[in-house]
Amino acid sequence: TELFGDRGLVKGNEELVPERGWQADLGLRLEVPGPDWLHAVVDTMGFVGERRDLIAMITTSQQTLVPINIGRADVRGIEAGLELDLGGWVDSQTSLTFTDTVNRSSQDEWAGNQLPRIPKVELYQATSVHWRELVRVGHTFSFIDGNYWDATNWYRAAPRPIHGAFVRVRPGAGAPDFELEVLNLANTTVQVMDRNPLDPSD
Numbered sequence: 001t002e003l004f005g006d007r008g009l010v011k012g013n014e015e016l017v018p019e020r021g022w023q024a025d026l027g028l029r030l031e032v033p034g035p036d037w038l039h040a041v042v043d044t045m046g047f048v049g050e051r052r053d054l055i056a057m058i059t060t061s062q063q064t065l066v067p068i069n070i071g072r073a074d075v076r077g078i079e080a081g082l083e084l085d086l087g088g089w090v091d092s093q094t095s096l097t098f099t100d101t102v103n104r105s106s107q108d109e110w111a112g113n114q115l116p117r118i119p120k121v122e123l124y125q126a127t128s129v130h131w132r133e134l135v136r137v138g139h140t141f142s143f144i145d146g147n148y149w150d151a152t153n154w155y156r157a158a159p160r161p162i163h164g165a166f167v168r169v170r171p172g173a174g175a176p177d178f179e180l181e182v183l184n185l186a187n188t189t190v191q192v193m194d195r196n197p198l199d200p201s202d
Helices: none
Strands: 020-032 038-052 055-059 065-071 073-086 090-103 123-131 133-144 162-167 179-181
Touching: none
Parallel strands: none
Antiparallel strands: 020 038, 038 073, 055 065, 073 090, 090 123, 123 133, 133 162, 162 179
């Protein structure tokens, strides 16, 4: 898709060269002791790395995406996760990621900026109630903020909170699952943005 496009939103770029780089991760997983009706697992991880010839999707003036190599970039961040099981009836999974990226491109208008389409904050939460895995009803929530559409960091996307709900049914042992899912329960389709992101009074 990056080389040849998708005949729609993404335009291909046959002059791309492969990304190169390294990344180091360090994580810790802890099962928290508690009463029989509560099981909790906590995950934390830090990561740091460097990318060269990084491929990034850039929004064009025609509102299409084109992949380009933007040079060197530093990426670092931290992730945290929490899994809960309450009495075998309620499950909850939460994950939170903070990512800091720095564009080390030689181009003045990009140097020192955040990489496009890599948000600073990502949150995901899912909670469900179930009965013997035969019926499961749940709610999901995702939140993204600090996301730029372009390498110049001129176009910053509005924060994006999305609620969802699902029902999953398994008629019996060995039977397939049937699931109905509704995304964007609040029907969030519009966000108010600053006309000029460099001028807080506008």
